[in-house]
Amino acid sequence: MMSGVWLAVLLVGAVSMAMKAAGPVLLGGQELPSSMQRVVALMAPTLLAALISTQIFSAGQALTIDARVVGLAVGAFGVWRKWPTLLVVFLGAAAAAITRLIAG
16 A cells, blocks of 8 residues: 555656656747746645645545544644744644544
């Protein structure tokens, strides 16, 4: 199962890079219009967010809310408050672990 996740991550990364490279190749050295540059810049973060959300809110074929959501909420709050990245990761992981410990 885990190898399938990593394969999906690598595949999405490769497709994202190929799509970013396709623009300059197809335009033959011309600049992309500014509207297209904004779209291309947002493709990778959007795909990453989709992968993360499917991993957090799913268990097999079912929608689930569990300790991972608590960790995500704590991490999102830390990012919103502009805490250091290492602290955000640590607090998110700790919140998920404590929730699993309490929920049993």
